[in-house]
Amino acid sequence: MAPLLLKPSAKRKATTTVVVHEEPYSIKGFESSMYDIRCFICLGWDQGDMSRLVCNAPVQRCQCRVYICTSHTLDPRFESYCVTCKKPASTVPDPTATALLRSTALVECTSPQCPELITMDDLETHLLSQCPFNLIRCDKPGCPVRYARKDRDAHARACKSISCRFALSAPDGAQLGCSWRGNRSEKYSHACPIGTPQRFGLIRGCYDYLMREIKARDDTIAALKETAGGFSGFRGLGICCERIMVGRDVAATKSLLSECGLLCADLNGLVALQGRTPSSLAVAASWSVAERRGLSLSKKQITGLGCEVSG
Incomplete structure (x- = not known):
């Protein structure tokens, strides 16, 4: 539908300002300009480029300024002539008029039920992120x-x-276990890398243990901040404690959780190549990751992962 160059109907809401060259302007201030540059043929605008008629009279060119939609010039029946002296004329693209119309003329949103009137420059943004319909x-x-x-x-x-029954979501949004997601009818037929409840139990044990570690550190931070609040001379103590704990322990634990998630994807392949059981593989991997992150996991803590530790 052609843009509305006149007053919009009461059924639709029109914005009061537009942005031209990064500056806001009132739409009412452009009403006269919009009327002057409307198409001489269709008395509107087809949302394409605008052109201007230029008189080609050899003696004295007329000073008329007539605009037409560029699309009309592509019609074989179109004849270019000056509207003042009726002499032959040529058409010249006018990007300024096009830009003014795109930033000012109101068009109806293409969503059938949407009552908004917006400019052509704002239509794409409106459809992608704003239009509720x-x-x-x-x-x-x-x-x-x-x-x-x-x-x-x-x-x-x-x-x-839905997600696979062997899936977990970490606090940072990372997916642990099986990352498959699809139609309910394919829930039990997809190629799951975990495969058995026993292997998922191992991952779940690791996840639960690390969640308890994170919660314990968060509780410690909260307790330290609450205690520090009672000392008027040491108001920065709580902030310092939080920076130390978050920067060294909590961040490291969350990183450990994320890296453990990477083990799940290749669990079947690693077990087949190395001939280890999933339990012993998880123990070795957990110790390796913990050492790189500067964490000290005892045998008791490893046992809390649901793994058996020997030696």
């Missing part, structure tokens, strides 16, 4: 549903895409 496709694998942006939360509750 624009249909978007669910980004979860295995779900073909398209829904209006305003219904995102409702669809999330009814989405048919």
Whole structure:
């Protein structure tokens, strides 16, 4: 639909300002300019480029300024002539008029139920991130549903895409265990790298242990900050304790959790190549990662991972 160069209907809401060359302007201030540069043929704008008619009279060129949509010049029936002296004329592209219309003329949102009127320059942004009625496709694998942006939360509750039963989500968003996600009908038939509840139990034990470690450190930080708050002369003590704990222990523990997640993806291959049991492999890997991160894991702590430690 052609942009509205006149007053918009009461059914749609129009913005009051536009941005031209990074400066906000009132739409009302452009009304006269928009009227002057509207197309001489269709009395509007087809959302394409604008051109200007230039009189080719050899003696004295007329000083008229007539604009037309460039698309009209492509019509074989189009005849270019001066509207003042009726002499032959030529068409010249006018990027200034095009830019003014794109930043000022109001167009209806292409979403059928959306009441907004926006400029052409803002239409793409409006559709991609703002329009509540624009249909978007669910980004979860295995779900073909398209829904209006305003219904995102409702669809999330009814989405048919599910995760594998051997999946965990770390606090930083990393996926532990099996990362598969898809349609419910494929839940038990996909190629799962974990495969058995026994192996997932090992991962779950590692996850639970590390979550307890993180919580213990967070509780320690909270207790130190609360204690430091009672000393008026040492107000910075709580902040210092938090920087030390987060910078050295909590960050290291979360990193350990993330690296343990990488073990899950290649668990089957490593077991086959090295001939080890999943339990002994996890013990060796946990010790190796802990040493690189400067953490000291005792045999008792390793046992808390659900692994058996010998020697």
